[in-house]
Amino acid sequence: MGLTKEQQADLYERLIQLKEDVKGSKKKEESMLVESSEISNGVGNHIADHGSIYLDRMTEQTLDQVDDQLEGEIDAALKRMEDGTYGICEKTGKEIPYERLKAVPYTRHSIDAKKNEETTQDPNEFDRSFSDQMRDLTNRETMDQMHSDTYERLEEEQDVDVDEEK
Template identity: 50%
Template sequence: MSLTKEQTQHLYHKLLDMQKELSGEKKETESMTEEVGELSNGVDNHMADHGTLVTDRMTDQTVREIDRELLEEINHALQKMKDGTYGVCEKTGQDIPYERLEAVPYARMTVEAQADMEDELDAPSFEREFHEQVKDLSNKETVDQKSSQTYEILDREQDSK
């Protein structure tokens, strides 16, 4: 079922509002040297002050990167509207339900196709091994026993030294 003209118009305006909000003027933060300079002028500086400053800076950069990526997705959706391909799953070619587009107007795929794609992007092997080790440690049968996978790995590492 294709989107109605009213639904498309509603989603178009929703995308424009999101685009305007993300493209609006952002508060420019002080440069790192200015912020550090303020801290270094004081007598009672604490390392935590510098740590907080760095953490705040990293948080700001992360938020800006997420906003930039979201803006790219919104622009892509607006381009698809111009091309007449908006609301069509990029993976399956099926119509994306209006309810999904209402929730995520820049969605490129149906929920099912998105889930399939995320399943295909399997976790890296080190991450999978980590989860197995954590699961192994929480297994009541292996707690306090040297038969767990984690103990085996630690024993191998000690033997190699």
């Protein structure tokens, strides 16, 4: 049956709007980063304040990664529109219903393919991944490493605060 020109135009507009929303979200996060940087430059901040700032920055980095991934999916969907493969499931080769595309315009898979993927996944995969991450977090060598850019920046700010007090 395929998508009508009106449906395809509607989905194109949705993808463009989603992309603009993601870019707008990134700009907000950048301004929040500047604000938290200004707070961290204060003299005599309590160590808990620095911990909160660190957590905020880590959250922002995670959200940036999610936004980047979503933007990549949107770009891929726009490319599929150009190629004429938009709306065709990459796993089954069948058409993806308009209702699904309207709900998730950047989707690559039909609902049946997605359900099949979810039921064939190893249910213990998440548990193993979580256990591996926790083992890394509790590994003394990992805990003692302070190599993140954020941590180094906080350490530099702390050193500046100490020098100013002298």
